[in-house]
Amino acid sequence: MTGAPTHSSYGAHALAAQDIEAYLLRHQHKSLLRFITCGSVDDGKSTLIGRLLYDSKMIFEDQLATLTADSKRIGTQGQEIDFALLVDGLAAEREQGITIDVAYRFFATEKRKFIVADTPGHEQYTRNMVTGASTADLAIILVDARKGILTQTRRHSYLAHLLGIKKLVLAINKMDLAGYSEARFSAIVAEYRSFADSIGIRDFLAVPISSLAGDNIVTSSENTPWYLGPPLLSHLENVEIDSSALQLRPFRMPVQWVNRPDLDFRGFAGLISEGLVRPGDAVRVLPSGRTSTVARIVTADTDLRSAAAGQSVTITLTDELDCSRGDVLAAAEHPPEVADQFEAVLVWMADEPLLPGRPYWLKLATQWVTATIHNPKYQINVNTMEHLAARTLSLNAIGIANLSTDKPLIFEPYEKSRELGGFILIDKISNATVAAGMLHFALRRSSNIHWQPLDIDRNAHARLKHQHPRLLWFTGLSGSGKSSIANLVQKKLYALGKHSFLLDGDNVRHGLNKDLGFTDADRVENIRRIGEVAKLMTDAGLIVLAAFISPFRAERRMVREMSLPGEFVEIYVETPLEIAEQRDVKGLYKKARAGELKHFTGIDSPYETPEHPEIRVNTVETTAEQAADEIVAYIMR
Amino acid sequence: MNTHAAPGVSALTHLQGLESESIHIMREVIAECEKPVMLYSMGKDSAVMLHLARKAFFPGTPPFPLLHVDTTWKFRDMYAMRDQVAKNSGMQLIVHRNPDAVARAINPFDHGALHTDLWKTEGLKQALTQFGFDAAFGGARRDEEKSRAKERVFSFRSASHRWDPKNQRPELWNLYNPRKLKGESIRVFPLSNWTELDIWQYIHLENIPIVPLYFAAPRPTVQRDGLLLMVDDERFRLRPGEVPVQRSIRFRTLGCYPLTGAVESSAMAVPHIIQEMLLTTTSERQGRAIDHDQAASMEQKKQAGYF
Known part of the structure; x- marks a missing residue:
């Protein structure tokens, strides 16, 4: 040798x-x-x-x-x-x-x-x-x-x-x-x-x-x-x-465990991922956004005057705040981002290939969420660095894909922080670690979540329900078939596992709007209130079906503008007056013709036909069943 | 490890880094497993592991019991240490002895490899199953032995406690995946990245109490099969012609006394142990009869469920 x-x-x-x-x-x-x-x-x-x-x-x-x-x-x-x-x-x-x-x-x-x-x-x-x-x-x-x-x-x-x-x-x-x-x-x-x-x-x-x-x-x-x-x-x-450089960054500590040995002590245990912390520092708890001040950095020996990236510590705060495993303690003025949709690079590590759309567990720092991976944008050939088209990722493949999580993640791009940007995916059945991932950036920031404590946003609600909130607005003459079609649509959505709610004259006029009559002003107020209620319901992630004559374009436009783009679906249930009057299910036309009902749409109050409805249903040529199928197909596409 | 001065000026020392990593691992287990236990063998690694656990959960008591899988053949000093530690720590101590091994009076003199297999491997499996522990902390280090070098920090065992070296989960960053099916369990090794030298330095710095057998003292010994054995009690069967001789000895690792070789030494304090270790020419496990049974023996024992 x-x-x-x-x-x-x-x-x-x-x-x-x-x-x-x-x-x-x-x-x-x-x-x-x-x-x-x-x-x-x-x-x-x-x-x-x-x-x-x-x-x-x-x-x-x-x-x-x-x-x-x-x-x-x-x-x-x-x-x-x-x-x-x-x-x-x-x-x-x-x-x-x-x-x-x-x-x-x-x-x-x-x-x-x-x-x-x-x-x-x-x-x-x-x-x-x-x-x-x-x-x-x-x-x-x-x-x-x-x-x-x-x-x-x-x-x-x-x-x-x-x-x-x-x-x-x-x-x-x-x-x-x-x-x-x-x-x-x-x-x-x-x-x-x-x-x-x-x-x-x-x-x-x-x-x-x-x-x-x-x-x-x-x-x-x-x-x-x-x-x-x-x-x-x-x-x-x-x-x-590198670790010395980490200490110069703003403070972050993913909370691993809350230490509560007795009623007098409540410490937040974790490994500081970045920065430096001292008693007296202002910190923010994410995702709630609440702020407090570091009281003590507790160790078995003595309290520390400061602690830095890489150290495992137990921190107490001056205020009693809700804070548990998965939360992140961060420098109050420089908190990390919070989001629920990301672009990430994935390294696939399992024999079973990626199934886009399937829910996986995602662990990032101490946070566990359910993540759905979208179709990969491309795969990277690690030998040539070429981008290849890919529908999935198999063992040892590296690809770029978007992903959505069921709860907002507190994160930083991987290039800034390994701890808050690196994650693993876990198969929910086999429990195997199937992929490693690195977050690039958020596709959409959860709106101001830092500043609105406990704000579970509308997307979170909707994702929980696996649906996109919609407001299906059925408009048309009395007796045109709005409620019948809306009822059918609701049944079909239910069968598909979608959460919906039907608002119509019956459940609104008797309660929320029982103080309103049928003057033009009352009709406008009626629609405004319904629009607000529908908005709250779509915020809760629901598919709302609203079946109201709603004769005026302006009010329909008002509700449309209260909704997010694409959410409001105007469905014009088109029935000629003569046919609606022939059907006269509730005997209302008869009363209106007899002068017993004032301001009746089509008789002595105008109906303004929608100019550009998303869906137009002609109840003379189509059955209610067919109309309902068409509407369901429209919103499910 | 305390850093009273602002540490912003320099990186952590390697011992601070190791301490922090071990504490992080223990806290992950407590946060994510249902019923953890810490294996306690009274050795120096166990002492360090327990010390770290007390730091991790301070001011609380570590929220899990200690489990000693006993063989009835440990050194007397080790039993004394065990009972003392249990008393001081405020933690529950579970002692398990394989009833089958008790009934058959399994001992290292008559039963060779069966001794380790029944008392330790089977005994451990019994205890984990009997108490339903889903995670067990062990003090093994990757530097001890070649097959350990590839062991994960979170090591999965099937419902029958087998270790499959080809089917372990990848461990990235400091993200551990503790999800498991009913009946499966995890062995967790918080000291994975510590070396023997790190352990000793840490014991020295933190003044961690250890079994006196680690320090040199005159003790009754016999030379047998290349090992220097201590005659710790009257059960030691002397071969014809063997007469115990007082020698100044200490132990680098501790196990069943009839199977654990001593080294001649005069080191009576930790710095001198470290000094001897740095200048020595044999590895730590050399004093253990168990590894010499056959090539790759540790790996085979691990697959069968040995810690």
């Missing part, structure tokens, strides 16, 4: 031997870097990790003995130690010689502790790489110097970028087999740079290494005098960690 392990950069053990107290003091202040290694089976990824563990003295004698024995038995390096065997864990994988899952490795140097997510390079395991990348601060993309940039190099880089990893290292491995050629190295770097630019990767560090021989891993290699950058490990030790 060439490149015997050097411990020069790990003076740790010398110090530990001399002065353990000094050593401990120093090691209390180490920071933590999580990184992921990406590469194919042949790129030497496991060898690199094995090398880092070995060089940082994380491998003990007994493990080394097993390793040496295994290397000879099933290793790929002849009589040499096969570092890859150190990190390939499960028995089945050892036989096949591949890693098939995410494995986590640990090592530490003087400056840092490292957690390495080791993920496989095989195409079918996109999900594993995405999983490993979701918690990583940095990604090492391994390239075989002899092969250069491959499809999988692009795929790994794209996935790392997609998961928001800002620190990338291009480790060009097996330089020993490429004659330590600077030209080869530069050519690969140039090719990679143009690819990186094209997908929005701003920066990366390229290092020529040999994980087998140890070049530029711990110390700068004499074989690459032309390389002036740091060896891989010192870069890992010194690269800036």
